[in-house]
Amino acid sequence: MSSSPQPEAELAKLRFTLEAANAAMWDIDLVANTVVWSENAEQVLGLRPGALSTTFVAEPEWIHPEDRAGTLTALWEAARGGETYVIEHRIVTADGETRWVTARGGAVLDDDGSPARVVGVLVDITDRQLLAERLRGELAAKDRFLTTIGHELRTPLTAILGFSAELHDRLSDEELAPVRDIAQIITQQADQMVALIDDLLVAGRDADSPVPIDPHQVELCGTVRRVIDGWPDEHRGSVSIDEGPVRAFADPIRLRQIVRNLIDNAIRYGGPTITVRCWETPIEGRSHLVVIDDGPGIPSTPPEPDTGVHPTGIGLAVSRRLAERMGGSLSYEHVDGTTRFELELPLEA
Template sequence: MAENAKQLLSLIEIPILLVQGERVNFANAAAQALLGNHIEQQDIRIALRDPEALALIKSPEGGRAKVTGLSVRGSVWEMVCSPLADNMRLISLQDQSVQVSVARAHADFVANASHELRTPLTAILGYVETLSDPKAGEDAATRQRFLDIIKREATRMQSLVSDLMSLSRIEAVRHEVPSDEIEMVSLCREVIGERPHEVEIRFDANTDSAVVTGDHGQLAQVVRNLVDNAEKYGGSEKGVLVQLEASDRGWLTLSITDHGEGIAPEHLPRLTERFYRADTGRSRAAGGTGLGLAIVKHVVERHRGRFDISSRPGEGTTATIMLPQMKSG
């Protein structure tokens, strides 16, 4: 192929190969970065090692194929093969990994959400059907017990739908940087003041005022979710400690600590996944939806902050958020 044509292909940012017969005649910079600098003049069967892709290259009419694992394990690439003169093939590779991953995540999310909604709905329908039976419905104690269960399951569905809507709203604006001035000391006091007094919540701050750029509703939801978790799983004996610390480096650190059973190390990396629960039975019994920490993660990311959870079994758990403070003056 003419040198000027190869120079033109070199400018293309996606991987491009020219294959003549069974050998790579040319590879642009993107292809060499993907498959190795040695790719030119190499046997295409060694370069790709994908049966479907190799079959497509050999076919007279060319076409499209999916190739997996070219960059990293699990990556997905779309290969387009176009026949040229002199037994030459033009091969282009387009990375589809992100799209495939997003599609898979959406499918998993819908499946998990459907399952989470189906469980309480099945329980509600079952108890309603039982109450329709005169023998069960006429017994006051049985009727009240079943109605209490129906109320609990309906409340759980309501909480799940509410969290799903919150997550959807947060994702809709995740690329918009919030611009309101939020005073975090008063916000923390406001959220703590909303709580019932079943568990003692202590608040400590090293400053009287700490202002961040943010969304008041979302930041209040973050504090509410973390305090709620600490109350549910931390036990009531030692209470919950909420600490706010402003640093000279421009970061505001909010930490919520409980003194409960703690979380095993293998669960920590997955706690912010949607519907992931370290203890499924305990979480559902406590009314958890499995979305609280996912909401926290998305809000903190939108606010250009950092979120971390540390825990030791038997000693308790600390959830920590770092947010950039507004510069004074």
């Protein structure tokens, strides 16, 4: 039977582990009001030798002034409750440099179940925090870039839409009908480009910089009518919409974006008839908009693994994200030859 490791060997292992993790340990005796630090504590905290007191100090100067109260409150609440705590806070080194640490601690109870000591570890996470700040800066720069690109692309497209629509209206002569049809195609394609830009601007954002939402009281079926009002007759005529006002609490611009994607998807992959139904469930505080068609449904090709976007387009992925941002959901099912998309939104604020 092998003998247990000697205390010196155990201390050597602990010392090596702390140095490898750039971490320091501490042990507060709540009865004697003393603190025992690991040998490397002052090095980890960037303090001069002898700077750490062996008597517990109510307001340690090495904790950043703005973080001091919250850090100590978490420590004492853990001590009183006999629980553990984890908190990230800043420290100030002897040279005045601000660094970040993760503090993990917990109470040690005596035989009576009362907190007798609080022990813990401090791990330097400055490099991780700096990386996170840099990533946040890069994400903000990306968002500014996307916004600028969106504006720059929309400006000429708006002109194309305006002039092509005017050209179409002026070409009333029957002999110019082919040219009028071309003008209408230009208008439709430019409108699709604007829609694609809107979707790309949403898809380009992530959880740390979500698309802004400004919800208001809106009318669901009326929104559908306004979306398809400017579409070609053959598309507009294939959509049947419920009558009657149905309320919802949503961002009007983002709701139109979702509706446009759902109707466009139904036209692309659905059958000859598309039905839009809207209703309220006041008891649940929800509103519903359902787009139904009798087409084959979305192709079975799986989404791209890196983006989660379906190869058929980003519109549905963007619509689901927008629905969730507005406190709702977007579901899809294809059963017995019928495809059904259901958008659920809050009824009121």
